[in-house]
Amino acid sequence: xxxxxxxxxxxxxxxxxxxxxxxxxxxxxxxxxxxxxxxxxxxxxxxxxxxxxxxxxxxxxxxxxxxxxxxxxxxxxxxxxxxxxxxxxxxxxxxxxxxxxxxxxxxxxxxxxxxxxxxxxxxxxxxxxxxxxxxxxxxxxxxxxxxxxxxxxxxxxxxxxxxxxxxxxxxxxxxxxxxxxxxxxxxxxxxxxxxxxxxxxxxxxxxxxxxxxxxxxxxxxxxxxxxxxxxxxxxxxxxxxxxxxxxxxxxxxxxxxxxxxxxxxxxxxxxxxxxxxxxxxxxxxxxxxxxxxxxxxxxx
Amino acid sequence: xxxxxxxxxxxxxxxxxxxxxxxxxxxxxxxxxxxxxxxxxxxxxxxxxxxxxxxxxxxxxxxxxxxxxxxxxxxxxxxxxxxxxxxxxxxxxxxxxxxxxxxxxxxxxxxxxxxxxxxxxxxxxxxxxxxxxxxxxxxxxxxxxxxxxxxxxxxxxxxxxxxxxxxxxxxxxxxxxxxxxxxxxxxxxxxxxxxxxxxxxxxxxxxxxxxxxxxxxxxxxxxxxxxxxxxxxxxxxxxxxxxxxxxxxxxxxxxxxxxxxxxxxxxxxxxxxxxxxxxxxxxxxxxxxxxxxxxxxxxxxxxxxxxxxxxxxxxxxxxxxxxxxxxxxxxxxxxxxx
Numbered sequence: 001x002x003x004x005x006x007x008x009x010x011x012x013x014x015x016x017x018x019x020x021x022x023x024x025x026x027x028x029x030x031x032x033x034x035x036x037x038x039x040x041x042x043x044x045x046x047x048x049x050x051x052x053x054x055x056x057x058x059x060x061x062x063x064x065x066x067x068x069x070x071x072x073x074x075x076x077x078x079x080x081x082x083x084x085x086x087x088x089x090x091x092x093x094x095x096x097x098x099x100x101x102x103x104x105x106x107x108x109x110x111x112x113x114x115x116x117x118x119x120x121x122x123x124x125x126x127x128x129x130x131x132x133x134x135x136x137x138x139x140x141x142x143x144x145x146x147x148x149x150x151x152x153x154x155x156x157x158x159x160x161x162x163x164x165x166x167x168x169x170x171x172x173x174x175x176x177x178x179x180x181x182x183x184x185x186x187x188x189x190x191x192x193x194x195x196x197x198x199x200x201x202x203x204x205x206x207x208x209x210x211x212x213x214x215x216x217x218x219x220x221x222x223x224x225x226x227x228x229x230x231x232x233x234x235x236x237x238x239x240x241x242x243x244x245x246x247x248x249x250x251x252x253x254x255x256x257x258x259x260x261x262x263x264x265x266x267x268x269x270x271x272x273x274x275x276x277x278x279x280x281x282x283x284x285x286x287x288x289x290x291x292x293x294x295x296x297x298x299x300x
Numbered sequence: 301x302x303x304x305x306x307x308x309x310x311x312x313x314x315x316x317x318x319x320x321x322x323x324x325x326x327x328x329x330x331x332x333x334x335x336x337x338x339x340x341x342x343x344x345x346x347x348x349x350x351x352x353x354x355x356x357x358x359x360x361x362x363x364x365x366x367x368x369x370x371x372x373x374x375x376x377x378x379x380x381x382x383x384x385x386x387x388x389x390x391x392x393x394x395x396x397x398x399x400x401x402x403x404x405x406x407x408x409x410x411x412x413x414x415x416x417x418x419x420x421x422x423x424x425x426x427x428x429x430x431x432x433x434x435x436x437x438x439x440x441x442x443x444x445x446x447x448x449x450x451x452x453x454x455x456x457x458x459x460x461x462x463x464x465x466x467x468x469x470x471x472x473x474x475x476x477x478x479x480x481x482x483x484x485x486x487x488x489x490x491x492x493x494x495x496x497x498x499x500x501x502x503x504x505x506x507x508x509x510x511x512x513x514x515x516x517x518x519x520x521x522x523x524x525x526x527x528x529x530x531x532x533x534x535x536x537x538x539x540x541x542x543x544x545x546x547x548x549x550x551x552x553x554x555x556x557x558x559x560x561x562x563x564x565x566x567x568x569x570x571x572x573x574x575x576x577x578x579x580x581x582x583x584x585x586x587x588x589x590x591x592x593x594x595x596x597x598x599x600x601x602x603x604x605x606x607x608x609x610x611x612x613x614x615x616x617x618x619x620x621x622x623x624x625x626x627x628x629x630x631x632x633x634x635x636x637x638x
Binding site for chain 1: 343344346347350351353354355357358360361362363364365366368369372379426429430432434440441442443444445446447449450451452453454455457458459461462466467468469470471472475502505506559560563565566570586589593594599602603605606609610613614617
């Protein structure tokens with residue numbers, strides 16, 4: 001089982017990379033397009049990337065460098081800020097909290113979301129439409145709007161200042177997007193496969209475990225990445241729920257750090273760029289999945 | 301939104317319909333009629349087992365809190381014990397007559413409108429440009445998506461450092477000889493909202509462009525070729541073919557943007573904070589809710605604000621749906637005549 005999963009995961013992960021690489025090669029003899037397009041594209045990329053680069057490079061400077069020339073380059077390059085942050089238990093503690101919360105939320109969202117999407121996509125029963133509408137309507141309940149009552153519920157459960165108090169609501173709020181993306185994916189699995197499985201004596205649940213999970217992996221990966229990044233970046237829920245610094249996730253940590261060391265700009269910049277790195281790495285690995293998943297979601 | 305999605309999936313179902321008709325009815329047409337009853341019960345059990353956890357979780361942490369807010373909103377309540385101090389609609393009266401709330405309401409709607417007006421056209425133009433056959437398209441797509449992936453906290457921290465009076469932005473302007481343009485980007489009440497709009501556009505335009513690109517790629521190339529053969533100019537093609545066919549994508553993006561604008565919180569809270577955002581003129585409804593609700597310990601009042609926010613979002617969404625629905629119908633009719 002795990003072998004098939006791994007194999008199809010790898011093939012599906014490598015799938016889109018290969019042809020696109022080949023396509024670039026095939027496109028090479030074609031004309032370049034107008035210089036104006038490249039100019040606008042470069043300008044656009046510059047505007048998008050410059051602030052990020054500023055944060056990263058700023059971490060390599062000293063405070064006096066930043067004060068005398070705020071927009072300058074490091075001269076000389078200093079690694080002390082980054083080294084200090086990487087040596088601090090505070091950064092790694094918050095990092096560990098963020099990883100734990102993101103992984104737990106992602107697993108919860110994917111498992112529960114896949115199960116309910118399977119029911120909506122492949123079972124015939126009266127309440128099917130209502131179930132789908134329920135989750136679709138959930139898109140209209142963004143977490144920020146529900147945050148005050150949500151805090152009260154979490155408080156009544158005794159989960160304030162507990163990572164579970166962040167994980168559990170995140171799973172609930174992640175479900176609508178998951179269902180919306182996964183249901184079309186699961187519907188698209190040909191019925192012949194299900195029939196063949198039925199003839200072979202596989203029950204529907206068996207079909208779900210042995211066929212649906214491997215076949216829907218591309219969609220699952222998309223959903224999982226969105227869930228992970230959403231959790232990694234979530235600020236408002238931890239802000240309400242977590243009080244003690246030992247429990248802070250990175251977004252809260254960045255904010256606390258930057259107000260505590262508001263005079264030590266270079267250190268803040270180093271902390272900030274290290275905090276954004278995991279999400280960026282994660283994104284650049286799975287970029288095709290995210291963009292592809294969004295495309296699928298738009299097409300419905 | 302649920303309606304737009306509904307129609308989308310309905311179309312999806314139609315297109316798959318032919319292949320599904322046979323298979324959809326698998327359980328009733330199973331050969332052994334005797335075991336059908338048992339199969340039914342088993343199927344119910346499976347449905348309950350598979351969908352139960354997600355639905356319970358969703359009801360408990362998404363739907364229930366909102367319902368609870370409607371209840372607490374009628375009380376003056378500080379969060380301890382059961383609420384007893386019934387005040388009727390007083391909380392709502394206070395919210396709607398509070399000048400501070402009217403301010404944040406104005407800001408929220410301004411941000412909503414400006415986001416649509418600034419990002420929409422810009423995203424469409426950029427997507428049209430980037431949709432041409434140029435080199436490095438996949439790299440471009442990754443890079444313009446970066447601001448969207450980075451968390452609001454980091455974006456806010458970085459921008460507030462750059463936009464300080466003695467920050468990098470003013471220094472850069474001085475260095476390139478535009479020193480006269482130096483400004484107090486964050487605290488000047490006349491400027492702050494535009495600074496916020498610039499940061500919002502920077503953060504979310506990549507997402508809009510990616511959506512539009514996805515929409516553009518689903519338009520069949522034959523249409524453009526046919527129009528070209530008929531002698532249509534580039535702009536005619538964009539106006540008559542691309543924009544109408546991009547309609548569904550634009551409408552979904554606009555909906556996401558509207559809901560996002562109405563719940564804007566992180567960026568403003570990080571850059572301006574609870575108090576400065578009020579004087580700088582950038583405070584939003586969610587900031588007001590945090591300040592007057594949790595931070596002031598007035599959970600009854602905070603719940604009432606949550607209800608007001610929810611109702612405003614709902615009304616806006618419903619109005620939007622009406623407009624969109626009518627447009628989609630009109631689109632369908634014209635498509636039919638073509």
